Amino acid sequence: MTIMNMVQALNSAMDVMLARDSSVVVLGEDVGYFGGVFRVTDALQKKYGAHRVLDTPIAEGGIVGAAIGMGVNGLRPVAEIQFADYIYPAYDQIVSELARLRYRSAAAFTAPLTIRTPCGGGIRGGQTHSQSPEGVFAHVSGIKTVMPSNPYDAKGLLIAAIEDDDPVIFFEPKRLYNGPFDGDPERPAQAWTNHPMAEVPEGYYRLEIGKAAVARAGGAVTMVTYGTMVHVCIAAAEAEGIDAEVIDIRSMMPLDIDTIAQSVEKTGRCLIAHEATRFAGFGAELSASIQEHCFWSLEAPIARVAGWDTPYPHAFEWHYFPGKQRVRRSLRQLMQIEG
Amino acid sequence: MTIMNMVQALNSAMDVMLARDSSVVVLGEDVGYFGGVFRVTDALQKKYGAHRVLDTPIAEGGIVGAAIGMGVNGLRPVAEIQFADYIYPAYDQIVSELARLRYRSAAAFTAPLTIRTPCGGGIRGGQTHSQSPEGVFAHVSGIKTVMPSNPYDAKGLLIAAIEDDDPVIFFEPKRLYNGPFDGDPERPAQAWTNHPMAEVPEGYYRLEIGKAAVARAGGAVTMVTYGTMVHVCIAAAEAEGIDAEVIDIRSMMPLDIDTIAQSVEKTGRCLIAHEATRFAGFGAELSASIQEHCFWSLEAPIARVAGWDTPYPHAFEWHYFPGKQRVRRSLRQLMQIEG
Amino acid sequence: MSEPKLHVPAVPARPGETPDFSYVNLAPAGAVMKPDPRVPVAETVALAESLIRVLDEQGKACGPWNPKLSPDRLIVGLREMLLTRVFDDRMQRTQRQGRITFYIRSYGEEAVSVAAAAALARSDMLFPSYRNQGLFIARGVSLVELMCQLLSNTRDMCKGRQLPVMYHAAEENIFSLSGNLATQFPQAVGWSMAAAIKGESRIAAAWIGEGSTAAADFHHALTFAKVYKAPVILNVVNNQWAISTFQGYAGGEQRSFAARGPGVGIAGLRVDGNDYLAVYAATQWAAERARCGEGATLIELVTYRAGAHSTSDDPTRYRPREEFAEWPLGDPAERLKQHLIQLGAWSESQHAALLAELEETVATAWKQAMAYGTLSEGPKLDPKLMFSDVYKNMPEHLRLQCEQMEREA
Amino acid sequence: MSEPKLHVPAVPARPGETPDFSYVNLAPAGAVMKPDPRVPVAETVALAESLIRVLDEQGKACGPWNPKLSPDRLIVGLREMLLTRVFDDRMQRTQRQGRITFYIRSYGEEAVSVAAAAALARSDMLFPSYRNQGLFIARGVSLVELMCQLLSNTRDMCKGRQLPVMYHAAEENIFSLSGNLATQFPQAVGWSMAAAIKGESRIAAAWIGEGSTAAADFHHALTFAKVYKAPVILNVVNNQWAISTFQGYAGGEQRSFAARGPGVGIAGLRVDGNDYLAVYAATQWAAERARCGEGATLIELVTYRAGAHSTSDDPTRYRPREEFAEWPLGDPAERLKQHLIQLGAWSESQHAALLAELEETVATAWKQAMAYGTLSEGPKLDPKLMFSDVYKNMPEHLRLQCEQMEREA
Numbered sequence A, B: 001m002t003i004m005n006m007v008q009a010l011n012s013a014m015d016v017m018l019a020r021d022s023s024v025v026v027l028g029e030d031v032g033y034f035g036g037v038f039r040v041t042d043a044l045q046k047k048y049g050a051h052r053v054l055d056t057p058i059a060e061g062g063i064v065g066a067a068i069g070m071g072v073n074g075l076r077p078v079a080e081i082q083f084a085d086y087i088y089p090a091y092d093q094i095v096s097e098l099a100r101l102r103y104r105s106a107a108a109f110t111a112p113l114t115i116r117t118p119c120g121g122g123i124r125g126g127q128t129h130s131q132s133p134e135g136v137f138a139h140v141s142g143i144k145t146v147m148p149s150n151p152y153d154a155k156g157l158l159i160a161a162i163e164d165d166d167p168v169i170f171f172e173p174k175r176l177y178n179g180p181f182d183g184d185p186e187r188p189a190q191a192w193t194n195h196p197m198a199e200v201p202e203g204y205y206r207l208e209i210g211k212a213a214v215a216r217a218g219g220a221v222t223m224v225t226y227g228t229m230v231h232v233c234i235a236a237a238e239a240e241g242i243d244a245e246v247i248d249i250r251s252m253m254p255l256d257i258d259t260i261a262q263s264v265e266k267t268g269r270c271l272i273a274h275e276a277t278r279f280a281g282f283g284a285e286l287s288a289s290i291q292e293h294c295f296w297s298l299e300a301p302i303a304r305v306a307g308w309d310t311p312y313p314h315a316f317e318w319h320y321f322p323g324k325q326r327v328r329r330s331l332r333q334l335m336q337i338e339g
Numbered sequence C, D: 001m002s003e004p005k006l007h008v009p010a011v012p013a014r015p016g017e018t019p020d021f022s023y024v025n026l027a028p029a030g031a032v033m034k035p036d037p038r039v040p041v042a043e044t045v046a047l048a049e050s051l052i053r054v055l056d057e058q059g060k061a062c063g064p065w066n067p068k069l070s071p072d073r074l075i076v077g078l079r080e081m082l083l084t085r086v087f088d089d090r091m092q093r094t095q096r097q098g099r100i101t102f103y104i105r106s107y108g109e110e111a112v113s114v115a116a117a118a119a120l121a122r123s124d125m126l127f128p129s130y131r132n133q134g135l136f137i138a139r140g141v142s143l144v145e146l147m148c149q150l151l152s153n154t155r156d157m158c159k160g161r162q163l164p165v166m167y168h169a170a171e172e173n174i175f176s177l178s179g180n181l182a183t184q185f186p187q188a189v190g191w192s193m194a195a196a197i198k199g200e201s202r203i204a205a206a207w208i209g210e211g212s213t214a215a216a217d218f219h220h221a222l223t224f225a226k227v228y229k230a231p232v233i234l235n236v237v238n239n240q241w242a243i244s245t246f247q248g249y250a251g252g253e254q255r256s257f258a259a260r261g262p263g264v265g266i267a268g269l270r271v272d273g274n275d276y277l278a279v280y281a282a283t284q285w286a287a288e289r290a291r292c293g294e295g296a297t298l299i300e301l302v303t304y305r306a307g308a309h310s311t312s313d314d315p316t317r318y319r320p321r322e323e324f325a326e327w328p329l330g331d332p333a334e335r336l337k338q339h340l341i342q343l344g345a346w347s348e349s350q351h352a353a354l355l356a357e358l359e360e361t362v363a364t365a366w367k368q369a370m371a372y373g374t375l376s377e378g379p380k381l382d383p384k385l386m387f388s389d390v391y392k393n394m395p396e397h398l399r400l401q402c403e404q405m406e407r408e409a
């Protein structure tokens, strides 16, 4: 076990897989010689060569299109999209091709891609470096969508994604790259150093995609969340002194509704939190599903805390971000409702 | 008043606007000389010339990108995307540019585009000519999303969309182009001829975008839906003899939650229906919002009827389509739950 | 407002007008030089603007691009073109009769697929468009198999999920067709990059229509092919029309599509697409170039879409009926036939006999295919197939949806 | 597996290695002919491959592309270049001090923007990239206004919504910057199509980096520009690098970017981007071509990104420190200065005085801008601005969210 931050854990996952499986290739803008603008692919080209760790032209649609062809020809490409905000030029290749290939060809052809991309705000990136577009991928059948919240999960899930024969869109909350973040921008930035989930095995291990984690056990209310908001929810619950169970779903699709429903049936209350804009975001699916599964147990309406329905503004980042205060307030309101 | 089918009503809306406003231009693949593969732009080029009704190259991203520039330069472009399944290559220009331009420039620049596109199944189009992607647009702040269910609304809403200074994605359920469809594929195809909403004024009128319509009044249950499913829901309610109120939301964003909530508060039960895949579809937002607004009135869990979470298969079109039988069954189950 | 001056591409003739193909830049057969396949890109500039032709007006093969194929090989080529055509005609009729829901013919463009398939190795991977049925036929995919796809019946290779004509043939190294234009172009490039990464000498070839060159994926393919010198052949089938839209709307006015190749730094060839020998030779040249590490070639195949876009289309609404008769590059099957006759290796009566045999072959196959069911008459595919292959293993929510469907059936 | 043979573009020099610009195809100043702006595209092929230069090594202007500008005009140009540079340097320092969150300099590329702005009409619409601050400066947008955007303060033209440098200037006809690369390219084409539809003689000009030519929108722009002969100038600023990625990864190996123009059928010019006179002349030529209905021109401006990509970047990780010193096209400001001195219209002391004056101007503006607040110190923008301009009228759900935010504040 070593202490790794999320960047190191992700790097280690690719390192392990490049070494184990000669069909794994890594590609993307600036990922090769330079090691990526967030350094997630640092040193991999040097170690595995320019034919396995490829710098690419700046064409997200081309990266995914070419990677699909590579996947069809027996490789396991791990493509980086430099920012999730720049994944849209690849949306057609992802939705119309990657997600459909197995189905339309009755499994005669498949492309086991992993598409990694940093998402989320909290780094003053403004409206084009802060988005969380998981919702517009979760709706697309044929792909899986994953978002880890800590180094241990990040490595185990990325290895699982690379080994998965289905395509996986792997969202990396960039605010967590260097440390956990409890949603309070006034506090000094934290490092992963003392976080239990930063103890990461150096070698190979994998986590099952589609299993939620109970990030904090509790009995009074269920908080369903993922990514950066896992830390914010825990911090909010603790600040409020509320015995909340925080569930880190880790993947949107497959969704581990059983773990969620069990908790909500136990607590009778539920708060959903994500950073993406609220309207028609993934929280809507969570809310709808939970309501369908746990209607008779609910003692209060399911609450959603999310980014406002605006672009992510540079100057008002902390007004936009659903931070500790906003979650606390919502949690308090939820607990005050008489069931 | 004339009897128009939906194709004629949409054509008439563009005709009226091309005549009234010299800044209106129409563009898209095959829309000019030929009048569009569904003939929605028939005869417009002949009437208004090749500089106002433009055939374009086959590049959806280019069509939207160029149309944004036209909009910035004072025109009101109405762009056709030949099938909603082919809108994804334009996703980046829509999400990153069209939806953000006003915001990012603090209204110094705007582009009042209307993007029309036929959606939905029921015409044996298979997995690439049948999709309903409204969900992945409704999530994007900065654009409006509309889907009419009949000729009268189609014309009034399309005129409103063209006049709207915000960008509007205008989905046209292609199964309704020539007639209403109650979801029973065994019955002979219907024409619009005797439908009250096929009486359409020849001249200018507009409907407000963001107001739901009560397509059928009732007191026992609220069915919230849009597009083709409006007709299916009415037919299902009638076949079951249930006093259902059917609400045609007509636009996803803005969403007329007040009209919906009023109805659900009255009936205590709610069924949501759409043709798009269920998981993280727009029905999830409807369910989540309704639950937030009407929790204390709900006597049973909100039900969702939708396309399965698979691509839209050619051979199993009628197994996929959430037709009359599936809606009836779900409605029956909903009514049987003791509140 | 003053007079608008936006340029809109001229369409040579609309219904009722006289066909006019003066815009097509022609060259006599044999006129174009044939450089070594290893030449620098710049030396292909002229080839991308001229027109590589082998068969002259009299059906004689001439010039340096003559691939000098044996008459036996040519007869196989003729047979494959005609089989494609007979198959197309028959399928079109079945569509009119309501047996299949949709069909797309390749009438007039058969050489483009059939000759290319002949020039490539069986292990090379093909990424077709919906108008390349000739590739499937030339690679020997059984007609029954193709027909079962068209019928969405119990033997449908796509298990009922795809529109007719959206075939694939993994064993014959032909990729799965997509309804979305041009998406296969960067995929083919990526496939060929993987071959190079693995150190294999297999190459890829892809086809799109000239209208589809406007799509983003055309650009992605060219860029990636150029940057990595990918061993791929990128074919643009310029059949003059994209549904109702004339090739000028894809940028074809006064500019060849092949010129896009040298424009980005890959080799370009403009080829008479209705000349079996020229298509064969150009493909062979490009394949050799790719295999020896010199990278991609963009081949424009100049041809004419003799039929409607698809069974949903009526071309008399937007172009003169007589266009195909006036098309300066003729009919590919007719031209190869004349060549064989001129060589003394073929006769009208052999031709007639062949056609009769092919009609029979297709009819027999059709009977067999129909026995496996049609979309409306049993035996039918199990609708539960709708839920498999979305993922490798069916996720829980799909299993539940599948159960729900069964309960409700 | 045998030896992999995928080609990957060669990068001339990495840190620790000797800079090597032998790959840059040079041409002596004055060597390239200047045709009439109405020539057919084919006659620009040579121009797209050569290098249009006016200023020679001695700072003399020569050849047919010499725009023969008055010394006064040139001094204005020099001033604008230097102001851009002084502004950039100062803003970079403020970023290092934490006053602004992010900055992008145009160091070494100032001529590209400033000379183009000079050659265009004020009514022409400009679609910049993030490295074209020179356009704003040349069009006279006040430094204070630009600084307030960088500070996201109470006078921020973007109302706090955009990252620093994402300016716009509607009154000065400069479009709003986007973080997404290349998206402005088809928009500029569409804007110019609208001008043509309306019968106006205004044209549009757009800029992207060479790395961004790989983006789909580059292709969309070229296709639409070609098809409709759009009155637009499409500029590709080839500064050799895209963050850490060398221009070869965008397809620049042994092929100019300007050649993409003739490749698709629009005019192409390859221009010394560090030569104020050449950039001016090329822009003027392309503008004339556009205005007389001959359509678009693709201009490649060959230059060098002398600084880091942005304040988030450290170029010493991926390229030799000494590259700029070895760059064969020198420094644009230095070269114009030498030319003016050589003309007898300028002196070292005037130059020093000008620099001092510009430092002063920038410092004064900065003080003024700071008075309107910074991101961290008041006065501050009202966070409620977050909710306006998403739509023209605030929809109900945003009104409620805005209220909620206020309640919780």
Ligand SMILES: Cc1ncc(C[n+]2csc(CCOP(=O)(O)OP(=O)(O)O)c2C)c(N)n1
Residues within 6 Å of the ligand: B029, B058, B082, B086, B089, C131, C179, C180, C181, C208, C209, C210, C211, C212, C213, C237, C239, C241, C242, C243, C305, C309
């Ligand atoms: C992305 C996308 N946009 C639009 C369509 C609709 N469409 C189908 S075929 C076609 C015309 C294609 O023309 P071309 O590429 O020239 O091929 P051809 O049909 O002539 O073989 C169009 C516009 C589509 N299938 N995909």
Ligand SMILES: Cc1ncc(C[n+]2csc(CCOP(=O)(O)OP(=O)(O)O)c2C)c(N)n1
Residues within 6 Å of the ligand: A029, A058, A082, A086, A089, D131, D179, D180, D181, D208, D209, D210, D211, D212, D213, D237, D239, D241, D242, D243, D305, D309
């Ligand atoms: C669509 C998209 N993909 C990726 C990025 C991230 N990115 C920002 S700048 C840049 C490099 C651009 O290089 P170039 O076009 O050469 O312009 P230069 O910075 O050299 O002026 C990249 C990859 C982006 N902004 N947008």
Ligand SMILES: [Mg+2]
Residues within 6 Å of the ligand: C209, C210, C211, C237, C238, C239, C240, C241, C242, C243, C305
């Ligand atoms: Mg075509």
Ligand SMILES: [Mg+2]
Residues within 6 Å of the ligand: D209, D210, D211, D237, D238, D239, D240, D241, D242, D243, D305
């Ligand atoms: Mg650059």
